Amino acid sequence: MSVSLDVAAEAAEVEPRPAIEVHNLSASYRVRLDNPNLRTDLRNLFTRRRDNMRIVPALRDVSFTMRPGAVLAVIGRNGAGKSTLLRVLSGILMPETGRVVVRGRLNLLKPGIGMNEALTGRENIRLGGLAAGLSEERVANLTDVIADFAQLDEYIDFPLRTYSTGMRMRLGFAVAAHLDPEILLIDEALTGGDAAFQAHVADRMNELCGQGRTIVLVTHGLSSVKRMATEALWLHQGQVAALGDPDDVTARYMRYCRLESLDLEFDDQ
């Protein structure tokens, strides 16, 4: 008995438990098709008719496991369920069936969420840091670092309403990329900004990936998938279409996209 326990303990030392486990995950959204008005509101109130509501399946029977330190890129077309997967992993949306286990401090990174137009860039950094659960001291220490990273110069003390779209993206990414979770869920944060800032973002992402964090990265940038990810997951209509080596998965995805476009051209003719 003691021998088996020792062996088990040894195995536990060698093989850390998965950082993320997803078992047979399904999730769906309830969508209202009509525009609310008094007539439909009254009808819904007094009848059980719900023909204006649809349950839209967003994820269907998705399963995978990630070891600590792995970087998983999630790719797929718009509406494939990529963002929904991140929302379920972070506990924002509830699984309809299946089970998700996440081990470690996690943070969902979606640049620009909760930014306030009336606040300056520096004040938005503070708000974003506090929203992510950082302590006041940590936020105070990080503010200048984030401001430098965003490369906004004097604009950092201007209200957000004076920013261009690219500047907002920079600020949003800068805040999100300096939070300190063990498990980082990144939702389409790598696009936007000029070429110089894109290189800056790539450097930061490489840095984050090299720090032993478990990262799930939703992106349309296939080059960043190949560069950063250790694994890739292709979601198609809520289902796992391919899962494994990033080069292979992206190659299959690109081949599929090319076939899709050929199909469309053929249909047009």
Added chain:
Amino acid sequence: MTGAPSSSLGTPMGAVGDPTQAPTDDEPAVLGAAATLPDQQRRGPMRRDRRARRRGRRRDAGQAPPNTRQGAPADGSGYSDIEYVFEAGATTFTPLVPYVKAVWERRRFMLEFARAGLRGKQASTILGRLWGVIDPLVQALLYYLVFTIIRRGGRPIEFLPILIGGFFLFGLAMSALGEGGRSIRGSKGFMLNSTFPRAVFPITSIYTAVMRFAPAILVYAAFHVALGAPTGPQLLLLPVLFAIQLVMMLGLALLVSTIVALFADAGNAIQYLTRILFFTTPVIFPLAAIPAGIYATLQWQPFFALFASYQEILGGDVPGLGQVLLAAFWAAFFLIIGTRVFLRHERELAMRL
């Protein structure tokens, strides 16, 4: 879109859209080198389900912060020993104590979020925060004029400070229904992309309303003195009543924000509810003017006892203990019901937005 990926893509590596080839519960697709199955998968299905449900209740407490178990790293990964378990079953209640703790840890964020909200709303106005004072003040003066001048001899001057105070306090109370009620539905971006406890939103709405109300205290004090309203030890009861009001507002904000998030139609009904409460709460009419029969019915309206007590204190009287206790009962009632309903549905909310 032409449906599932075509067969020309070849054999899948991990799993393909075909459910029969997707990884099963017993065989999850493993990413990375060292994945292991969770312990409970080695046990029988019934036992596993019961254990999972119990674990769900303990650890899967709504949003991320409360359902955490923290300690030293347990598995050599170097990560903190925090585990979130998310699974089907939104009806599980969030454990209250860790939840309150998680909300408390966000107190600084709530303060900043409330300030940001106030600044955002006032960014385009010159008078900014003063509108929070001007609006109820002008309304109180208009009602006074209507009652005294147009109706000839309706209300004595002694009623004016009560009217002004009533308007300030009633406006604050109704913000729990208005801003509080819309706090979840109005925070869709945060709701769908952040993991902190959702109660932060209704609480912040109360925080914002109190910050907007704060200058009104000074303005009212000036009117109280200038109009020669009675002063005395009964004024010391005001903070007690104010605390009761805040508790009631918090409960109402939690309750109404959940209802509005679950049923968008309810948002439209708030304005009518506010209007009904306005005409059935002793704000614009003195208690003495209410016929006894109507009084007997109105006193059970949740805001009646509270505002009757305010009116008596501002008029120089001490409210009866029973009346204050009734106000406290309603506050506790709404806090309990609001908290219960909110925690019961918290995990559903994001899916309804």
